[in-house]
Amino acid sequence: MAKLVLVYSLVVLGLALTCNAATYMVGDNSGWDISTDLDTWAQSKTFVVGDLLSFQYSSSHSLEEVKKEDFDSCNTTNVARTFTNGNTTVPLTEPGTRYFVCGNQLHCLGGMKLQVNVEDNQANPPIGAPQAQPAGGTLTQPSSKSNNPASVIPTSAGSVYGGRDCIVMAFLGFVATMFWVVRV
Template identity: 85%
Template sequence: MAKLVLVYSLVVLGLALACNAATYTVGDSSGWDISTDLGTWAENNKFVVGDSLSFLYSSSHSLEEVKKEDFDSCNTTNVIRTFTNGNTTVPLTEPGTRYFVCGNQLHCLGGMKLQVNVADNQAKSPIGAPNAQPGVTVTQPSSKRNNPASVVPSSAGSVYEGRDCIVIAFSWFCGYYVLGGQV
């Protein structure tokens, strides 16, 4: 019984920690595209460890993670990682700056590149900042004109924080325990 309680407690703790994460669709409805103002999009969002970036792009683009010097010069010959599937999720697992470019060097030179500053998770909400409510969609306006042929779904990560996560995790734990593991 003690082992079972320990396992459930670890699950609850894991759920509570994971609840702070958010998934951002890069470029919102415009997506990972040359006509998207990716610099402004990144400036309008705050990223922390545990968040994820979702890149949605057409077959004429790719996604490459690069070092700062390659980002600055749009050098696409010395990449860290390359993605080409059109739907790439990149977890932000540690604080620091990450750099992404389109594998087509001309697109990169045209502005299709993204610098993301990832803060430590303790910096999630500055004092006095409003907290996201459960089920709220996180979106930012885009500079790209709406083109129905190239619309990409917007950022729609549910963001749960702090007390809400603990309540959800505790409720799940209690329900599981009371029902004898039948949830």
């Protein structure tokens, strides 16, 4: 039983440590599209380990993760990963630079590519520090993205969790786990 308590405690602690993650809608309401200024969009963000990138795109596009040299030349023949479903979420799991391009080389050459610099998530704000809040709530999905679900998409500033709420959720999870362990 002590092992079970230890395992569940570690799970709850792990959840608490990931509560400062943010989900970024790439390109905001324009999405992953040739008309979006992706360089400017990315420069206004700070990406850290644990964040998620949400790519929304139509069937005329795809998403490919590539190496730097392929990013620079828009080489779409040597890709690490390819996504084509129109609704792709990419977790940022380690620090470093990630490179994404549209699988249509002409679109890539036209600027449809994204470089994301991922920082280590060591410097979490103190519990009393102000947390980022959604900028105007949520946006409805652009109608030009026909492959996307008709659901609500969070803005890039939204979906940020942290601080006191995260600690409360971790504590409640721990208490629920303890009740469950005692009953078993």
